[in-house]
Amino acid sequence: MTGYTSPPTKNKAQPHWFVPGYARDGEGFSIHFTPAHLETLEHLLAALRIIKAQQEAMLEYTYPEPKATTHLIR
Numbered sequence: 551m552t553g554y555t556s557p558p559t560k561n562k563a564q565p566h567w568f569v570p571g572y573a574r575d576g577e578g579f580s581i582h583f584t585p586a587h588l589e590t591l592e593h594l595l596a597a598l599r600i601i602k603a604q605q606e607a608m609l610e611y612t613y614p615e616p617k618a619t620t621h622l623i624r
Contacts, residue, residue, distance in 0.1 A: 570578035
C-alpha cells in the first residue's frame with residue numbers, strides 16, 4: 551500500500567492513502583483524511599503500537615527452565 555499527499559490545492563494539501571488493486575475494478579481506491587479524522591487516526595496508531603509492543607515482547611520471552619527434581623520412582 552502506498553500513502554502520499556496529493557499536490558496542494560489553493561489552501562491546503564489533501565492527505566490520503568492510496569490502496570492499489572483492492573476495488574472491484576482492480577484500480578484501487580483512495581482514503582481521504584480531514585482534520586476531523588485526527589482523533590480516530592491517533593487511536594488507531596496507539597492500538598497498533600500496543601499490538602506491536604505485545605508481539606515484540608512475545609518474541610523476546612523465553613520459557614524458564616524447569617527446576618531439577620529428584621525422581622519420584624525409587
